[in-house]
Amino acid sequence: MKMLINVPETVVPDALRGIAAAHPDLTVDVEHRIIMRKGAPFEGKVGLVSGGGSGHEPLHGGFVGRGMLDAACPGEVFTSPVPDQMARAAAAVDSGAGVLFIVKNYTGDVLNFDMAAELAEDEGVQIAKVLVNDDVAVTDSLYTAGRRGTGATLFVEKIAGAAAEEGAPLDRVASLARQVNEASRSFGVALTACSTPAKGGPTFDLPDGELELGIGIHGEPGRERRAMMTSGEIADFSVDAILEDMRPDAPVLALVNGMGATPLLELYGFAAEVHRVLAERKVAVARTLVGNYVTSLDMAGCSVTLCQVDEELLRLWDAPVATPGLRWGY
Amino acid sequence: MKMLINVPETVVPDALRGIAAAHPDLTVDVEHRIIMRKGAPFEGKVGLVSGGGSGHEPLHGGFVGRGMLDAACPGEVFTSPVPDQMARAAAAVDSGAGVLFIVKNYTGDVLNFDMAAELAEDEGVQIAKVLVNDDVAVTDSLYTAGRRGTGATLFVEKIAGAAAEEGAPLDRVASLARQVNEASRSFGVALTACSTPAKGGPTFDLPDGELELGIGIHGEPGRERRAMMTSGEIADFSVDAILEDMRPDAPVLALVNGMGATPLLELYGFAAEVHRVLAERKVAVARTLVGNYVTSLDMAGCSVTLCQVDEELLRLWDAPVATPGLRWGY
Numbered sequence: 001m002k003m004l005i006n007v008p009e010t011v012v013p014d015a016l017r018g019i020a021a022a023h024p025d026l027t028v029d030v031e032h033r034i035i036m037r038k039g040a041p042f043e044g045k046v047g048l049v050s051g052g053g054s055g056h057e058p059l060h061g062g063f064v065g066r067g068m069l070d071a072a073c074p075g076e077v078f079t080s081p082v083p084d085q086m087a088r089a090a091a092a093v094d095s096g097a098g099v100l101f102i103v104k105n106y107t108g109d110v111l112n113f114d115m116a117a118e119l120a121e122d123e124g125v126q127i128a129k130v131l132v133n134d135d136v137a138v139t140d141s142l143y144t145a146g147r148r149g150t151g152a153t154l155f156v157e158k159i160a161g162a163a164a165e166e167g168a169p170l171d172r173v174a175s176l177a178r179q180v181n182e183a184s185r186s187f188g189v190a191l192t193a194c195s196t197p198a199k200g201g202p203t204f205d206l207p208d209g210e211l212e213l214g215i216g217i218h219g220e221p222g223r224e225r226r227a228m229m230t231s232g233e234i235a236d237f238s239v240d241a242i243l244e245d246m247r248p249d250a251p252v253l254a255l256v257n258g259m260g261a262t263p264l265l266e267l268y269g270f271a272a273e274v275h276r277v278l279a280e281r282k283v284a285v286a287r288t289l290v291g292n293y294v295t296s297l298d299m300a301g302c303s304v305t306l307c308q309v310d311e312e313l314l315r316l317w318d319a320p321v322a323t324p325g326l327r328w329g330y
Numbered sequence: 331m332k333m334l335i336n337v338p339e340t341v342v343p344d345a346l347r348g349i350a351a352a353h354p355d356l357t358v359d360v361e362h363r364i365i366m367r368k369g370a371p372f373e374g375k376v377g378l379v380s381g382g383g384s385g386h387e388p389l390h391g392g393f394v395g396r397g398m399l400d401a402a403c404p405g406e407v408f409t410s411p412v413p414d415q416m417a418r419a420a421a422a423v424d425s426g427a428g429v430l431f432i433v434k435n436y437t438g439d440v441l442n443f444d445m446a447a448e449l450a451e452d453e454g455v456q457i458a459k460v461l462v463n464d465d466v467a468v469t470d471s472l473y474t475a476g477r478r479g480t481g482a483t484l485f486v487e488k489i490a491g492a493a494a495e496e497g498a499p500l501d502r503v504a505s506l507a508r509q510v511n512e513a514s515r516s517f518g519v520a521l522t523a524c525s526t527p528a529k530g531g532p533t534f535d536l537p538d539g540e541l542e543l544g545i546g547i548h549g550e551p552g553r554e555r556r557a558m559m560t561s562g563e564i565a566d567f568s569v570d571a572i573l574e575d576m577r578p579d580a581p582v583l584a585l586v587n588g589m590g591a592t593p594l595l596e597l598y599g600f601a602a603e604v605h606r607v608l609a610e611r612k613v614a615v616a617r618t619l620v621g622n623y624v625t626s627l628d629m630a631g632c633s634v635t636l637c638q639v640d641e642e643l644l645r646l647w648d649a650p651v652a653t654p655g656l657r658w659g660y
Contacts, residue, residue: 018598057594261591264387266334268348
């Protein structure tokens with residue numbers, strides 16, 4: 001498998017140097033692997049820190065900036081960052097108003113963010129945590145007890161980030177983040193496996209002519225394999241898997257997400273099918289975001305995340321944001 | 331080759347329905363295949379129309395919006411749109427101030443935009459044209475006489491779009507567009523072939539362990555094939571190929587572009603190497619854009635585009651823009 005890299009061992013620091021070069025609004029600590037909003041901490045503002053294994057870009061580093069995260073901590077590819085890293089990030093962005101950790105539900109991340117919270121609290125930083133676990137495909141998986149955290153992370157980071165930007169206190173930012181997670185559900189599909197730099201090739205086998213329904217963002221097994229389906233059939237299956245678990249009685253934010261290697265042309269066609277299914281199921285769509293936001297390296301495939309919103313969540317979603325991966329209003 | 335589609339024949343209209351669903355700021359005429367800024371034409375404003383074969387998204391439809399294009403005309407995958415389509419788009423966005431056609435240098439596009447200009451002028455629309463031909467890899471190619479048009483298209487559309495938004499007249503918008511094209515050079519590299527829906531598989535063979543230097547955005551042959559290179563070696567080769575042809579004596583805009591399937595993690599690492607080479611060659615970088623902007627379906631690989639800017643071009647680059655693919659300041 002050919003990759004645009006120097007050597008597998010330096011993929012993460014190489015990318016951090018590129019982020020530093022491209023984004024003067026960010027401060028990148030390559031040594032300690034922290035991507036931070038320039039100027040942080042901000043007087044009176046709750047700090048938002050997330051992180052996780054690399055390979056899901058733009059998540060999380062691409063969501064650092066005004067109106068979203070204050071810092072992101074990338075681990076090695078598909079590997080949790082370490083507690084020192086998140087504790088250091090928390091201390092760096094804490095203005096005294098406390099810090100919210102946004103944690104995707106993978107065992108390594110959960111353990112390491114818990115340890116980081118203890119370390120940060122020892123240093124006098126008040127920490128709150130939100131666990132993101134939106135993926136309805138399976139309970140318990142290769143790296144998870146309970147549901148996996150996937151696309152809802154973007155909604156949590158954006159909406160909690162907007163509240164923090166407006167000056168909401170830590171308990172309010174944390175409760176909004178939990179509300180968003182509880183109102184969100186995701187389902188993902190792989191057409192191909194992904195290849196990690198360390199392995200140098202596909203991390204699992206997915207034969208020609210088959211797809212995997214309910215895939216995880218690290219290629220963890222989903223619900224089942226089937227013969228290749230059309231875009232419309234995949235939309236039906238994915239949306240129905242979500243609606244079996246959550247029946248929205250208010251409009252939703254819809255994220256139609258690419259896993260990395262699926263062309264945007266195909267993804268927009270899929271978005272049309274997702275809208276068709278939602279209309280047939282009488283689910284109103286308030287906003288739709290189409291693109292590669294929560295990826296799995298070079299995997300071809302897609303996921304759908306729906307988040308039921310009230311007026312306040314929608315207002316916070318629409319609030320200005322200025323990050324490399326998501327930007328409007330500034 | 332598995333694709334997220336219904337049937338190959340409806341890939342373009344399916345995507346147009348998705349664009350319409352996701353972007354209420356755009357008006358999408360699915361029947362005539364025109365993506366238009368809502369509210370166009372705008373009193374006194376020069377209209378900007380581009381288009382070309384589909385498969386390069388977000389180019390061009392993703393660059394329709396405030397501060398950039400007024401309309402885009404997608405053809406079938408890797409196939410020029412038809413003259414009626416562009417003429418209809420021109421008439422729709424003309425406020426009386428005239429319309430600039432932005433045309434990538436491929437024989438089909440050039441012929442069809444010429445015919446569209448005649449049709450539009452017959453209807454009383456004043457037309458100016460700019461031809462984008464920035465790719466230094468080869469002269470004459472599979473679909474081109476002369477140099478191919480690639481990444482510079484984004485710079486031309488953004489900078490000319492900003493000038494039009496400020497109320498510049500047609501001759502000024504057109505001369506700025508030509509200035510940007512002349513100040514821009516690109517070079518691209520493929521690690522894999524791309525697959526078109528119609529063919530259902532790779533459009534050419536690129537063996538494991540080899541890359542193609544100087545690839546075109548439709549997979550047209552480049553300069554040469556070599557054994558796989560590191561990210562740093564590719565950056566050296568690509569930047570030097572550009573600098574052999576253009577020796578900037580002012581800062582440049584740098585587009586570090588993914589061909590579609592290369593993970594953003596790898597692309598940022600490549601951006602770091604591009605910055606290293608530019609620093610070694612004493613070329614100052616004013617702005618850097620990293621991402622999948624001018625793509626070739628599911629091709630893995632990258633391209634570099636440099637555009638030498640003066641203060642006025644840089645000011646217009648930084649001006650606000652609100653499109654699905656490029657957004658800041660609004």
